[in-house]
Amino acid sequence: MSTITATQEQDVVERAPKGLFIGGQWRDATGGRTLAVEDPSTTETLAEVADATPEDAIAALDAAVAAQAAWAKHPPRERGEILRRAWELIMARTDELAILMTLEMGKPIAESKAEIAYAGEFFRWFAEEAVRIEGRYAQAPNGAGRMLTMRQPVGPCIFITPWNFPLAMGTRKIGPAIAAGCTMVVKPAQQTPLSMLALAQILAEAGLPDGVLNVVTASSSGRTMGPLIADPRARKLSFTGSTAVGQRLMQQASEQLLRVSMELGGNAPFLVFDDADVDAAVQGAMLAKMRNGGEACTAANRFHVGERVADEFTTKLAERIGSLKLGRGTQAGVDVGPLIDDGQRGIVRDLVSDAIAKGATAVVGGQEGDGRGYFYQPTVLAGVPADAKVLEEEIFGPVAPITSFDDEEAAVAAANRTEYGLVAYVYTRDLKRALRVVEGLETGMVGLNQGIVSNAAAPFGGVKHSGFGREGGHEGIEEYLDTKYVAINLD
Numbered sequence: 001m002s003t004i005t006a007t008q009e010q011d012v013v014e015r016a017p018k019g020l021f022i023g024g025q026w027r028d029a030t031g032g033r034t035l036a037v038e039d040p041s042t043t044e045t046l047a048e049v050a051d052a053t054p055e056d057a058i059a060a061l062d063a064a065v066a067a068q069a070a071w072a073k074h075p076p077r078e079r080g081e082i083l084r085r086a087w088e089l090i091m092a093r094t095d096e097l098a099i100l101m102t103l104e105m106g107k108p109i110a111e112s113k114a115e116i117a118y119a120g121e122f123f124r125w126f127a128e129e130a131v132r133i134e135g136r137y138a139q140a141p142n143g144a145g146r147m148l149t150m151r152q153p154v155g156p157c158i159f160i161t162p163w164n165f166p167l168a169m170g171t172r173k174i175g176p177a178i179a180a181g182c183t184m185v186v187k188p189a190q191q192t193p194l195s196m197l198a199l200a201q202i203l204a205e206a207g208l209p210d211g212v213l214n215v216v217t218a219s220s221s222g223r224t225m226g227p228l229i230a231d232p233r234a235r236k237l238s239f240t241g242s243t244a245v246g247q248r249l250m251q252q253a254s255e256q257l258l259r260v261s262m263e264l265g266g267n268a269p270f271l272v273f274d275d276a277d278v279d280a281a282v283q284g285a286m287l288a289k290m291r292n293g294g295e296a297c298t299a300a301n302r303f304h305v306g307e308r309v310a311d312e313f314t315t316k317l318a319e320r321i322g323s324l325k326l327g328r329g330t331q332a333g334v335d336v337g338p339l340i341d342d343g344q345r346g347i348v349r350d351l352v353s354d355a356i357a358k359g360a361t362a363v364v365g366g367q368e369g370d371g372r373g374y375f376y377q378p379t380v381l382a383g384v385p386a387d388a389k390v391l392e393e394e395i396f397g398p399v400a401p402i403t404s405f406d407d408e409e410a411a412v413a414a415a416n417r418t419e420y421g422l423v424a425y426v427y428t429r430d431l432k433r434a435l436r437v438v439e440g441l442e443t444g445m446v447g448l449n450q451g452i453v454s455n456a457a458a459p460f461g462g463v464k465h466s467g468f469g470r471e472g473g474h475e476g477i478e479e480y481l482d483t484k485y486v487a488i489n490l491d
Helices: 006-015 054-073 076-092 094-105 109-132 168-180 194-205 221-229 243-254 278-294 307-322 342-357 408-416 431-440 476-480
Strands: 020-022 025-027 034-039 044-050 136-139 145-153 157-160 184-187 213-215 236-240 259-263 268-272 300-306 361-364 379-382 399-405 423-427 445-448 481-489
Touching: 006 094, 020 054, 020 194, 034 094, 044 194, 054 145, 054 184, 054 213, 054 221, 076 094, 076 109, 076 168, 076 194, 094 109, 094 194, 109 168, 109 278, 109 476, 157 168, 157 221, 168 184, 168 194, 168 236, 168 476, 184 221, 194 213, 221 243, 236 243, 236 476, 243 259, 268 278, 268 408, 278 300, 278 307, 278 399, 278 423, 300 307, 300 408, 307 361, 307 379, 307 399, 342 361, 342 379, 342 399, 399 408, 408 431, 423 431, 431 445, 476 481
Parallel strands: 157 184, 157 236, 184 213, 236 259, 268 300, 268 423, 300 399, 379 399, 423 445
Antiparallel strands: 020 025, 020 213, 034 044, 136 145, 145 481, 361 379
16 A cells, blocks of 8 residues: 555545534534544644534424434335445545544554445445335234234434444444434544545545435534433434443433434453464454454453463464554554553553553553654563453454463353443364353354454344444344334224
8 A cells, every 4th residue: 555645635535524414414513613534643723614503403303303204114125225335425425534534533544444445335235124124914823813913113322432443333224224224313422523424525425315314513512412312203322332331321222212223342351272273263363353443342351271271372462463553554564553532541551551560561562652643552461460450341453461361161251250241252173162162152253263243244242331223234133123013903
């Protein structure tokens, strides 16, 4: 990849929409309020976007409610065709979208392109699911009547998406909502609004009717979205973010008994058994840990390695992680970009410091990066004690803490010793062990001998404090459909 020039960066940012998208129209926030979007690799302001007021958010819900009845009746085939056209536009604009994403979020261009491909797959997948919404017709058990069930759209939805995957976390929710016939108001993270605004522009070009998708950018999610969650016209809330915020949102949603989907925090264990192919495990660890610079809910958060292969695994992983180039994502050859902001860098710094103070060793890294930007060196920690906070809390950074275990039972117990249950990774060549361990893990997803589980055709989601509901797969559209039962008297 060649380095992106400053002129290319400027052109992409200037062309990106920066207003609120409400009822098919771009508009300023009430009072002309704006919020700054920062480049985390330089700490400089990239752009100013509209900073919505609660009144703006209500206007967005008004538009969604006004469009709901007509959109629910819209032919499923055409709903799918809109998603298909949007997928084609996303693919055609990958280069431009990747630059925009890298500038506002920090990840290297190659990773931005990978996210865009992943994000687009949700539109392609749900374009095909739109025409597969089915009910059933059956004879009642007593033979006296018939039972008809039908699936109908839930209604206006509220989506709150995070900064770490600014496009994909949107398409995972928007795709099935469009396919099911739901309208929506989307509030992207204040750190990364530009990618979502670009997506709204693409969907409008693809023919999505006015009011089906409304995007509200704001510096305060609580102030702007709180009134929508309390509004009886809203019927569903879907949130991706921290468990603490998700718990508060669930409390608010309970007042109106909203349908709720929550994709929350993670503390993914990565288990390497003594019989594993160590080289394959290291390769999988690089994917599971270093994808998105570790800023992913699916990132391997702690490595539990069999005692007989622990030293070999640690040495090889440290060599791979230590060779990664840290830098600005638009520059050629960069493998790892900055963290999203100074607060996140501080969290990573404190977790590493705590582990080292309690006896862990930084095999590589363990320090902040040089110069401007929120950089932290890719790090491997060995000999991490059980009481280190880095094993208990979500890191969301390029840090791999390693501990060892002596038997299968201890490995599974260590993996499950957390309130979270999103994903786990297991490396073993023993089929019986693999099945025992997979069944014993308290997670919604498992990567067996592979370091990536995300797939638009598969149900993504967790258990315990990692939330509930599924995004993607055949299950994904179920989150946006209600079931209606009709009892038919044939006498």
